[in-house]
Amino acid sequence: MILREKLLRTFQHADSQFPSGAFAFSQGLEAFSQQQERLGSFDLWNFLYAQIVHRWASSERIAIIRAYRLYNDLEALAELDAEVEASTISEPLRVGSRRNGMGLLTTHERIGTRYAKTYRGMVRDGKAHGHVAVAQGLLWNSLEIDExxxxxxxGYQSAASLTTAAIRLGLVGAIDAQSYLTRIIPVIAKASDSPVSRNEPLRAFIPLSEIAISLHGTTGQRLFSN
Incomplete structure (x- = not known):
């Protein structure tokens, strides 16, 4: 029964319906798809692959694993949070990550997840930034979800949020979005096997995506914040 409850808890927090606020962000997908005359032709698969391999696998994944290994040491987590802040070059991406993290912390505070209220208070007091990967590592660890x-x-949420954004933007249909997810799952699985050292550096840089994000405010009416 305990194992079944643990599995169901994992399903609950992996569900896209769990309120985290991530639906408001496209990681530059919207701007890139609208700026093809400046940035070149847009290809959803290449965009998705780059986001998983060159951002999630080398930055967000590392932050979650390192957060797990800190065993809910909130001061050390705040230091990791500052490292995420410093390593994220794009301001819209920094803001989006903090907003997602704060949304996740707020939801978990309301449902009573351990440490959510305390760490959210640290963010509000300026003692931590509240980046989403750090918040995920803290909260999921508190829920006894395996690392x-x-x-x-x-990884799955990162990919699914991008394909969902593509559907909302009318770039693909729901069936095609599932085809992209089917193709990216082995990429996520392979990246997840890569070892992470104790102080593994965070590194993420996708030039065209970050240029697109910087142009996002010039595209007129928009659906996503970045």
Missing amino acids: EDAVLMS
Whole structure:
């Protein structure tokens, strides 16, 4: 029964319906798809692959794993949070990550997840930034979700949020979006196997995506915040 409850809890927090606020962000997908005359032709698969391999696998995944290994040491988590802040070059991406993290912390505070209220208070007091990967590592660890499962949850959510954004933007239909997810799942699984050292650096840089994000405010009416 305990194992079944743990599995169901993992499903609950991996579900896209769980209120985290991530639906408001497209990681530059919207701007890139609208700026093809400046940036070149847009290809959803290449965009999705780059986001998983060159951002999630080398930055967000690392932050979650390192957060797990800190065993809910909130001061150390705040230091990791500051590292995420410093390593995220794009301001819209920094703002989006903090907003997603704060949304996740707020939801977990309301449902009574351990440490959510305390760490949210640290963010509000300026003692932490509240980046989403750090918040995920703290909260999912508090829920006794296994580290390996948490990494897979994060990778899947990253991919699913992008394909959902593509559907909302009218770039693909729901069936095609599932085809992209089917193709990216082995990429996520392979990246998840890569070892992470104790102080593994965070690194993420996708030039065209970040240029697109910087142009996002010039595209007129928009659906996503970045």
